[in-house]
Amino acid sequence: MKKEDIELLAGEHAAPCVSIYMPTHKTGEAVLKGHDRLLLKNLLKDVKRNLANQEYDQKTISALAAPIQELIDAKHDWNFRSEGLVLFISPDLFMTFQLPLKFSPQTIISSVFYLVPLMPFFVDGENFILLTLELNEVRLYKVGRYSIKEIYIEEKIPSRMEDQVGYDHEQKSLQFRSQQQAYGEAMFHGQGEGKEDRKDEILTFFRGIDRGLSSILSAENTPLILAGLDEQISIYKKANSYHNLFEKHLSCHPSDLSSDELQLGAWKLLESHFDQERNEKLEMFQRYQDTGRTSQQINEIVPMAIQGRVDTLFIQYDMDVWGTYDPTNNLLKISHEHQSPAVPLDNLMVVNTFLQGGKIYLMDKMEMPVPSSECCAIFRK
Template sequence: MSLLSIDELKTLVEHSQGLCVSLYMPTYTRGAETRQNPIRFKNLIKQAQEYLQEEYHLDRNDAVNFVQPAMDLDKEEFWQHQDEGLAIFVGDNFFQYYRLPLNFNELVVVSDRFHLKPLMPLLTGDGEFYILALSQKEVRLFMGTRDTIKEIEMENVPHNMTEALQYDEPENSLQNRISTSRGGTNNSFQQTGVFHGQGSPDTDDNRRNILQFFLQLDRGVQDYITNKQAPLVLMGVDYLLPIYQEANTYQHLLEDAITGNPKTLGAEELHTQVWPIVEPYFTQSQKKAIDQYQELVGVGRASSNLKEVVSAACYGRVAELFVAVGKQQWGNFDPQADQLQIHEQPEPGDEDLLNLASVQTFLNGGTIYAVEPEKVPEGASLAAVFRY
């Protein structure tokens, strides 16, 4: 299974029956380094088994049986289809895994709930964006994050104008689609493009054919955009871009685009050019949240104190949470007594308190910014703006 939906994340968050094993690892997708994938995987499985035996007192057979669903993945075919990172979740009568565009650190956590903080960048500024590379002869869709990019194979979508025109829509249907696309969203691009000069597609039927192609493409592409909040960036020669903008009904198509022939750029070059366009989209709300934190910290409406933030998250008071990726703080929190215990090393019954704050903020509708440690206010491991 690949990309993680919000509903699937909620399922993982709400699962709290018995022991929960969470495994994260980076995965290589090409070259000799791919041989490291199964080796890393087996080492993590071994760590999980040892932890189940030593800390939770399972005998060896029970520990092996508990993680067996994960071990069953260890086949050559499985390792041939990877992304940047692999996340595996094993519980009592529960098993799920995800190939994700996140370069995880190796991590094994055994607790009474799944450890989900490494997934939080999917909800924040390291989330997903899409690139639609347009030409009349070939269309490609890419999904990227801050650090990764991959092409998405699309089925049942016209990949060129010839394919699109095989399914020519009747005139009335086409006119209705054009009218709908112009007014069907809040997108500022929904207006008719006007073109002048030599080679303008307005001078012949070519523009109408391109528009029909893009109307079909608009419908098909959205089936492959799994995160409906993710920005979409176009790349294509200049006269194609306004035509697609006219056909577009996707709410988060960005105004800025890459002008040029898509065939001249590989995936990595596309990523290099597009990231400066999408980064402000991701960081705008984060910057606003930091400013708000600075305004409210002096009046008790914000804090970077671990106990205050964990408690507030569990009681549904956190509106915005900053949490450091790649760090853990072990301990446990008793919400009834409002008491927090912190341990340098994980003990039985402990969990990562940063994960606890993230999960509770997510469940209570707060916004999470999973960022590099240096981007958390006041140099803390986590910080929050409170609702009240």
């Protein structure tokens, strides 16, 4: 899933918009007994019943249910690789996603798609760049708490040492290894001419990587973390010009690890860094209270989110407040009916904040800046 998918789902769609979230299983008894298929079947029953309660006609209900029923009946589509399945259905759209998020089973019918449970996949401020360094292969990834995606670098970054220092590198490397075998490990670890020449070639290679990286990351402010052998990482740091290079690195042969193993190892190094950033935002909320830069009132936060003026949004998991907002009169009305024209107000705040570059933290009640409030915000200047 990409940010563009959120933009598409958040756009104008014909009502009703049905959102279905459910957990899935990759292995075990639940798979063998078809628990996931049965769960979706029951969720579809809920959708049909709720659509009927909202007085949609049988033709509309059948049309919306058809692609879900096809998925239930398709045996080959029930081999899941992730922990969660989400479906979005409207008269003009049908999209499904498998994501590494363990969703609670729920169905939401509104005039908009309900996107709040997807936010942990996109938590702003919890993404970073991973550069894996090997002399014969260089890769670049965008990494998050639950995701890793390779970034296209062809023609921008030299992916092999030969591409940067010339094709005589392989012959030199063979000669160097032959000398190692003849004279022992002491030659590699000493200060011999062969080692210094090799270091210079590696440094030249890494400077080429840094130049290409600068063009790719020119608009980035996210941390850059390196993965590779300790000796080569120390050389790369001499070549680096990226302003947010993370001090710690992942010590490994990157090609020995799967992308999921790289993601997990790198995330463990950076997890405390992101916790610190969240704590700094919580402290900022307390510091800015009574200055007009913060709010814990939903009727103040909704219009500010729509206007793109929310810097940071703290919102409780499972906030269940519906209502309508009239931007012309700046009028917010809370509704006790979970149906059109009312919409989930947490969705209104979260989607607008996310798409306009704000940070979002989904939190438990006692973690909130003000535990008695379901939403809190820091506003931009």
